[in-house]
Every structure is written in C-alpha cells, then in structure tokens.
Amino acid sequence: MADSSSETALVVGVDPRRRRGGPLPRGGTARRDAVRALPLLPAVVLLAVFLLGPVVSSFYGAFTNASLRGAAARSTEFVGLRNYVDLFSDPDFPKSVLLTLVFLIGSAILGQNVLGMVLAVAMRSSARPVRGIVSTIVVGAWVLPEIVASFAAYAFFAQDGTLNALLGLVGVEGPSWLYDAPMMSVILANVWRGTAFSMLVYSAALSDVPPEITESAEVDGARGWQRFAYITVPMIRRSISTNLMLTTLQTLSVFTLVYVMTGGGPGTDSSTLPVLAYQEAFRFSELGLGTAIATILLVVGGVFSVVYIRALRPEAD
C-alpha cells in the first residue's frame, strides 16, 4: 500500500481502477487475478499440449532426418534446412504447389463459393418443394463421411463408372476421367462434396439482409443483378470472407478424396501437397521431408487466412 493514489482512493472510498482507468495497481490485485486464472490453467495446458505441441513438433521435425527405417529411425539427427533445400530443388514440389493452388481456387474459391451462392440466391425465390428437394440433395453430399464420398466419386468417375455409363446411353464414349483429367475429376468431386456448406452459410446471410433495403433499391430502379452486386454482396461481405476462409482451410487439408480417387497420379499429375507429404513420409519413409511439406502447407493456409482476416477487419468498411 505504498502507492499514494490507492491511499487516496481508499479514503474517498472509490475503486481506483474505476476512477482513473489507468494501469492496474500491483500487489494484492495481481495475486487475486492469478488465483482467478488458476482454473484456466488446465485448459491452457491442454491447449499447449494438444494444439500448440503438434505444430511445434512438426516445425522441429521438418529440420530433422526422421525416417521410418534405416539408421535415421534409430537416431534422428538435426539437419538444418536440408529438407527444405531438397524440397525446393525437387521438380515435383513446384508442380505440387501449383496443383494445390489449382485445386484450391478451382474447387473451393470458385466452385464451392460461387455455386453455393448461386444455389442460395436461387433457392430464395424458388417454390418450397423445389427448395426442399435441392437442399436435401446438396446437403446429402456434405453429410457423407469423406471416405464414403471419395469412393462414391471414384465409382462415378471410374472408366467403367456411372458417368461413362450415362454417357454411353447417349452414344458417347467417355474418356477415362481419373486418368485423362485427374485434376478436373477431383475438383468436381470436391465441389460436389463441399458446396452445401457454402450454400448454408449464404442462405443464412441472405436471410439477414433487410428486405426494405433491396425493395427501396428496386424502387430506385436498380435491376436484379445490380441489386445483388451493389446491395446484397456488400451487406454479406463478412459472411463471404468467413466462408472463403473456412472453405480454403478445409480444401487445403483434403487428402482422402484425392488419395482414393487418383492416388496422386497418374505419375504426379494430381499430387497435391497433402498427397505429396503422405507419399514422402509414409511411402518413402522420409518423415522429416514429409513434415517439411506439411509445414509449407501450414504456411500456405496461414497466408490465405491473413488475407481473409484483413478483408474482415472493421476498418475496411
């Protein structure tokens, strides 16, 4: 109680923090805060162990020669940047980054978001039974577990699969989709699987747009697409950013779908970063190198997140 201001405060009988709004007095209050924070400790420890731990250990693992077999499995050594140097000098790696971006932009940013928005807008003005049927179908694909959806998509695109059987009915001999157009097949499959999420987000956002505003724009003579572009989109901008971020992060981590449908092939033609990381770590036993790829995936996800979060900032209004 050496602080004179606290003494004054006590005399006046007012909590000094409330009166001055300045820095908190030290001593007793800090101790009380520590006691209050104590129950949070298990949560913080759990977060550190289960969330931060794997991230840190993967960053560390990327700097080692960890391996599934051979001498490196017994005594793992620190190798500095070697994994990254190897990676950047490997011609498969830039191709893999490119394929990941193609997959991300094609299936998440353009496919799921645009199609989800179109469905959400279309369903607002459609009849109730149509709305019910369409949303059941779309959400059905989303409800399927990833592995089930992957096998379904494989069965659809396989050479003697459903798609080619349908094409056969109209006399067209379809190509071997998974072999001739592997990226297009996995992109379409991911759009099919993920659109429902965007549709639900956008449906919710659209229903929050006050009808008076669009109505008054209509009175002012704005046409349908103008109302959508100048009124609706700016008003649901936050939802768009959030949805872009969520679908981006989900899509970056898609592994099962690509692995089941094409195995990353033929050759390396659909080896996105998660597939490449799996292959290096578990096929070729190079855990360290696989972890380095995973770290880069983490960075790519981080970069996209920062971009979206900046777009979300209130100052941007």
Next chain:
Amino acid sequence: MRRTTTSLALIGGGALLLSGCGGGGAGDADTIRVAYQKFGNFTQLDDLLHEVKTEFEETHDGLTVELVPIEAQQNDYFTKLALMNQSASTAPDVMYEDTFMIKSDVDAGYLAPLDDYVADWDDWDQFFDNAKQAGLGDDGALYGIPMGTDTRALWYNKELFAQAGLPVPWEPETWQDVLDAAATVKEALPGVIPLNVYSGKPQGEAAAMQGFEMLLYGTDDTLYDTDAAKWVTGSQGFVDALQFIADVYQGGLGPTPQQALDTNVATTVAAEWLPAGELAIALDGSWLSGTWLESGTTPWPEWNDVMAQAPMPTQNGQEPGATSMSGGWTLAMGSGTENPDAAWDFIALALNKDNSKGYDIANSQIAVRSDVADDPEYTAANASFEFFSSLVDVTHYRPATSDYAQISNEITVAMEAVMTGQQTPEEAAAAYDEAVIGIVGEESTQDG
C-alpha cells in the same frame, strides 16, 4: 465461477486419464504378438500362422499368440510394420519380414539377432547356405529365418498362343522376341492384354524388382557395383530397361496405364486375367500358381494345362541367355520383445520341416531347407517347381544395403514417369540419378 472450475477440473482430469491410456499397455511377456501380411490372394501365411498358433498354445502353457494380420498391399505393409515398430506398445514380437528390408530395419533398431538361438537349433543345418545369408544384417549377425525363396519368369497362356499362331513351347531369346510376341497377340486377339509387367509407384517393390530389375539385370549394366560398393548412375542399361516399359505401356502392349496403376493389379492378374484367358504373357513370380491350387483363393485345376513358363531372356540374348531375380521372406524377432525365448519357439515351430513344407507347397515357394527340397511330397506337389528351381542358376539378388528400400522407390517413380509418358526414358533416368545421389551421396555412386 464455481461450476466452471469444476467442469474445467473434470475436463483436465479426463484428458489426463486419456493421455495415460495412450502410454500404457506396453508389451507383456505372456503374449506373443505376430505381425504379418494378408492381402488379396495371399492367405497361405494366415493359414499357416493360425495352425502354428494352435500348436504353440497347446505346448506352451500360459502363453497366448496374438495374430495381427496387416491387410495391406506390399508397400503399405512395410509402412504399417515400421509404424508398429516405432512404438514399444505396438512393436510385434515376431514379424513377417522381406529379406530386402532386413538391413534397413536392423539399422533402425527394430530386429533382434538370432545367432544364439540357431546355434542350438538342429534344423539350421538343413538350410541352404545362400538362404542363411539372406537374413544377415550389415553387422554380420542373423536377423531372419527364411521361409522359402522365389524366382521370376514369363508365364504364358498356351491356348492364346496357339490361337495367335505363336509357337508353343515359346522360347524368346531377346527382349525384342518378347515384344514381338506381344505385338502378335495384340494383332491377332483384340480384347486380350498381350503382356503384363508390373510398373509404377502403386506396385512398389513388385514393380522395381519383378518389372524393372528383371530387365536391368538382363542388360550389360547393373544397379549396384558390389565390389566398389557404389550405386551405378547414368547407365545405358537403365535407360533401355525404361524404354522397354515405355514400349509396353505407351505402345499398347500392356494393360492400360490406369489398370496397371491400380494397387490391386497383382490380385487381378492372378485371380482374373490369367484364369479367364484375358492376359497372354505375365512377367511374374514362381509363387503365382499358389493362387490356383486347391488351397489357394482362386482354384483353377487346369492351370498347368493352360499355362507354361519361359525364362526371361537377356536384352540381346547375351550370356547366360536368361535372367531372374530372387528374394524371399523371413520370420524375424522384434528387438523389443519381452519374452525372446517364446518368440524364438514360435519362429522355430513355424519353420520346422513339416510347417515349412506345408507352406512352401501351399504358397508355391522354392524350398530353402534341403530336407523339404528333397521330399517327394514337395517335388510332386507342383509342376512348375522344377522349372523355377532351375532358374536359381541365373538368378540375381537385390543390392544388400540398407539404402536399397529407398532407391527401389525411386525406380518406381522413374517407371511411372515413362509409362504415363510424362518423361522420356532418358529424362526419367536422369531424375533417378539425381535422386540416388540425394539418398547415398555423390561419393557412393559411379558412372555406368
């Protein structure tokens, strides 16, 4: 506040309990855990181990055998086994181990030496000397007891050959003869796949050994110079072998690349294409007929009337005229076993004369025990044993180094690049050379 504290404490306590569970359950001395592969047509080992389990438990009071069949294609089997071995709580006591994995798994510290045990094991004298070598680690100690060996050659369908106007018996003398015969089949019998050579990443070691090395060891070059202890890069033989793969897959003489890149293609070849007469020539192993025996997954009583074998010729018919590759699998003991004596008893029981004979017959293995090889029941059991045993004279073994497993993967990468047309054989060979240098270092390679 009070409620929050309580629930947080509960969550914390629960998490501690959960994480405690993960760490516990380490191996115990009364259970022998046996990890092995069971996949597709390969169920003979599963049968053997179930019999041995019963026999073992009857004679060893208080001990239990836990069989852990790993249902995965070969490369995934290696991965899963390595992952099991990385944790003391899952490491097996006994494992089914490919001879080519022994050295790298010894380096990784997964396997226990068996020299002391075989010193007191009378049966060991029955094993052929080269089979005894197959289970050695780089340190010269013994780590695996071989179950049988194998050779590889061309299997062909006599009926399809007759229909296509090709001679039976077929005696190709060069690679070109093989490609010509395949081209004749393609011409005469549309709808029949002329020739299958395993290739590409999904086939893993089957592609590297059964496909690529069956070719490379028939050229004037080799994969590894044993005397200099260096890996060969930039060799013409490597490019030529890749060219053969390109000729087969880009030339329409093989299955379509998407069929060939299906992880199940080995099962399809043995269980569907050959019995149904949809494939004319298969570059495959001595064990193939195991699938068609009564004990196999796809019994085919007429197999020996329809199928015949020809040795794989060298590239231009150079000496010794034919080539083959040999490998084989062993039973090995995990280094973390709590009861090594019991684990050894299990291995010794599984590979005694009767069990070895039963397994070699059921799985069409070339016997590595002289008492089995001489047994009339064994020699009479399968018409192809004599042919495949005769290839032992011209057979090759894979480089016995702990780097081989990784380099084998790079071979499959090169194969897949040429079979899909992504790279020319020269480009794929150059990429392979670079990858090998990355694995073993420049100083451990030499120009071919």
